[in-house]
Amino acid sequence: MGVNYTSVQWNRQKKLYDAVLVGGVAAYLVAFSVLTKLLFPRVTDEIMLIRAFGTAAFVLLHIILCIGPLCRLNPRFLPLLYNRRHAGVTCFLIGLIHAALVVITYHAGSDTNPILSIFVSSPLNGSISGVPFQPFGFFALLILFLMAATSHDFWLANLSAPVWKSLHMLVYFAYALLVLHVTFGVLQGEGSPVYVGAVGFGLVTVLGLHIVAGFREAKADVSTETMNVLEGKTLTPRAADSPLNDGFVDACAVADIPENRARIVCLSGERVAIFKYEGKISAVSNVCQHQNGPLGEGKIVFGCITCPWHGYQYQPDTGASPPPFVEKVPTFNVRVKNGRVFVHPKPNPAGARAEPAQFEMVGTRSTASQT
Amino acid sequence: MERVPTNVSDEFYIGWEAKAAPGIGKTVRCAVIAVLALALLVPVVLAVSQRMIGVSVFEWGTQKTFSGVLQTQPYPHLLVPRPGVNEKHTLQSVLFSPAMFSTYHLVAPWKFGLNRAAIAPLDGKSVTLKGTLIYRGSQTMIETKPEWIRPNEKTPNSASLPQSVALGKQTLTGEIVDSKCFLGVMNPGQLTPHRACAIRCISGGVPPVLLVRQKDGPAIYLLLVSADGKAVNKQVLDLVAEPVEITGEVERQGELLILRADPVTYRRVK
Ligand code: HEM
Numbered sequence: 001m002g003v004n005y006t007s008v009q010w011n012r013q014k015k016l017y018d019a020v021l022v023g024g025v026a027a028y029l030v031a032f033s034v035l036t037k038l039l040f041p042r043v044t045d046e047i048m049l050i051r052a053f054g055t056a057a058f059v060l061l062h063i064i065l066c067i068g069p070l071c072r073l074n075p076r077f078l079p080l081l082y083n084r085r086h087a088g089v090t091c092f093l094i095g096l097i098h099a100a101l102v103v104i105t106y107h108a109g110s111d112t113n114p115i116l117s118i119f120v121s122s123p124l125n126g127s128i129s130g131v132p133f134q135p136f137g138f139f140a141l142l143i144l145f146l147m148a149a150t151s152h153d154f155w156l157a158n159l160s161a162p163v164w165k166s167l168h169m170l171v172y173f174a175y176a177l178l179v180l181h182v183t184f185g186v187l188q189g190e191g192s193p194v195y196v197g198a199v200g201f202g203l204v205t206v207l208g209l210h211i212v213a214g215f216r217e218a219k220a221d222v223s224t225e226t227m228n229v230l231e232g233k234t235l236t237p238r239a240a241d242s243p244l245n246d247g248f249v250d251a252c253a254v255a256d257i258p259e260n261r262a263r264i265v266c267l268s269g270e271r272v273a274i275f276k277y278e279g280k281i282s283a284v285s286n287v288c289q290h291q292n293g294p295l296g297e298g299k300i301v302f303g304c305i306t307c308p309w310h311g312y313q314y315q316p317d318t319g320a321s322p323p324p325f326v327e328k329v330p331t332f333n334v335r336v337k338n339g340r341v342f343v344h345p346k347p348n349p350a351g352a353r354a355e356p357a358q359f360e361m362v363g364t365r366s367t368a369s370q371t
Numbered sequence: 372m373e374r375v376p377t378n379v380s381d382e383f384y385i386g387w388e389a390k391a392a393p394g395i396g397k398t399v400r401c402a403v404i405a406v407l408a409l410a411l412l413v414p415v416v417l418a419v420s421q422r423m424i425g426v427s428v429f430e431w432g433t434q435k436t437f438s439g440v441l442q443t444q445p446y447p448h449l450l451v452p453r454p455g456v457n458e459k460h461t462l463q464s465v466l467f468s469p470a471m472f473s474t475y476h477l478v479a480p481w482k483f484g485l486n487r488a489a490i491a492p493l494d495g496k497s498v499t500l501k502g503t504l505i506y507r508g509s510q511t512m513i514e515t516k517p518e519w520i521r522p523n524e525k526t527p528n529s530a531s532l533p534q535s536v537a538l539g540k541q542t543l544t545g546e547i548v549d550s551k552c553f554l555g556v557m558n559p560g561q562l563t564p565h566r567a568c569a570i571r572c573i574s575g576g577v578p579p580v581l582l583v584r585q586k587d588g589p590a591i592y593l594l595l596v597s598a599d600g601k602a603v604n605k606q607v608l609d610l611v612a613e614p615v616e617i618t619g620e621v622e623r624q625g626e627l628l629i630l631r632a633d634p635v636t637y638r639r640v641k
């Protein structure tokens with residue numbers, strides 16, 4: 001994050017991002033509408049647009065949901081995440097246009113209030129094709145609205161990061177609702193296997209990427225946990241190395257950490273990012289105060305830990321953002337002995353300075369190869 | 372060389388920097404091209420695979436004038452004499468020769484049927500009305516309003532009006548559609564995606580029709596009425612847009628086919 005706050009609000013990357021986003025959505029809508037009109041000149045325009053916007057929003061939601069796990073699998077995709085909130089707001093707006101057209105076309109001008117009609121006009125009758133699918137779309141749109149409305153950092157600060165994060169986890173619920181919306185809706189009418197295949201393919205892609213990414217992360221956590229457990233329980237061989245028997249835990253070797261980067265370890269169930277820079281080691285909580293980005297996948301840039309998601313920065317020793325910014329993350333006390341990093345699992349208050357551990361560059365290499 | 376994990380490339384993306392590192396830039400450019408290709412491919416595939424859009428017309432924005440005999444039973448319709456068709460009718464001519472009248476179903480704007488009370492005094496009278504034409508296949512309909520229907524001087528020759536001809540008890544399988552949307556106001560206007568709209572239309576008085584699709588040959592449309600010939604709008608709502616089987620007495624009245632059956636005997640199939 002640069003010191004000039006306004007330049008962070010609108011920068012070249014965000015403009016590029018939004019240009020691609022708007023261009024992609026426009027291309028989608030034009031392609032769908034023009035082709036439908038050419039193939040089926042008798043189609044009702046409103047319904048053509050309902051379909052263009054409904055499917056566009058649904059496809060965009062798939063893309064949004066895939067960005068997260070893609071970035072966890074390969075950080076090179078991180079630029080796709082940078083301005084994802086604009087993609088989310090766009091998805092809501094497209095969904096809103098779809099819903100508004102539906103209400104005008106299918107519900108307005110009848111003997112029932114048009115919004116009420118979404119809920120009462122398809123009475124349950126025990127058959128699958130009779131399941132009212134429109135309320136699913138309504139509640140999904142409501143979630144997308146809440147997310148879009150609270151997407152600004154103002155809300156993030158006011159709702160507190162955990163509340164905001166849980167609110168935004170509802171996107172998975174919205175996605176599930178939309179899968180039901182199309183399964184009990186258009187799939188019951190359009191008999192084409194292409195539609196069934198497309199929904200199934202989307203579902204498998206979203207679920208598959210999340211499972212693979214989650215599995216990898218869990219494996220990484222478990223490996224550090226087991227290492228700690230093993231070394232804690234069978235302390236004997238390395239008891240001498242442990243500086244004092246004062247609760248510090250052997251986290252990793254100095255040589256395991258690339259310069260200006262971090263290694264993420266899991267201590268007492270919490271992820272800690274251990275950074276190495278300029279002959280020093282510092283440890284901070286892995287959770288960025290902005291949107292819970294993984295700080296340990298970040299890098300030291302201009303002397304500050306820089307979050308891989310949106311570039312928020314923290315000083316490695318204090319966990320505090322450089323002025324004028326106010327974000328702070330908890331720090332951890334560290335020690336280096338014989339080329340190994342020991343971390344105390346109890347976090348210091350956010351923003352509290354923890355003395356970085358110095359290490360001997362040359363010594364590191366020899367100790368590292370000896371361990 | 373320091374021993375560091377080599378799988379971590381040292382390139383690092385910071386959104387607020389003007390330009391991304393070349394390696395990251397390349398990956399992202401490929402990803403963006405893939406996403407944009409998807410944004411063109413998906414709509415093409417989805418648009419081409421649509422199956423339910425038929426050939427129907429709603430002449431929205433165009434009003435025409437029609438003259439004929441107004442009928443309110445079983446649902447409001449207008450009989451417009453066809454020029455040059457033999458006025459004398461036998462059972463033979465009713466069944467097999469072109470009908471002497473073209474039949475236009477009459478409905479109101481939006482999701483409503485014509486207000487029956489408002490047009491009751493004109494039942495069986497010669498009228499002139501203006502409205503918007505809706506048609507699909509052999510079926511024609513006019514969207515109009517009671518205040519747009521004016522009585523004519525002419526008295527119709529009631530003897531030449533089509534008589535009911537019983538075609539016997541039959542069991543038919545089809546879908547209950549709202550005639551207004553299906554005949555052209557909405558296309559596609561059938562099955563589950565359109566169900567709520569169809570229910571609102573039928574609830575609002577648009578004539579409910581049993582659409583019987585035939586493998587070879589045009590679809591058949593039967594106006595649904597109760598066993599004693601009354602409108603059944605409110606009784607059929609649950610089964611709209613579903614495959615149903617109805618057993619009842621079929622009768623022909625000019626171009627109209629009418630299916631008389633008690634709605635509680637309708638059966639959902641499949
Ligand atoms: C109040 C909210 C909503 C209502 C009342 C609603 C209603 C409908 C209706 C009636 C259809 C069938 C249209 C047709 O083909 O004739 C439909 C289809 C669909 N809707 Fe929604 N919807 C809502 C929200 C959403 C949202 C938020 C999304 C996606 C983000 C969405 C995605 C879709 C998709 C992908 C289809 C299938 C394509 C189509 O047939 O249009 N809907 N919706």
Ligand code: FES
Binds near residue numbers: 290292308311
């Ligand atoms: S999560 Fe946004 S900068 Fe860290």
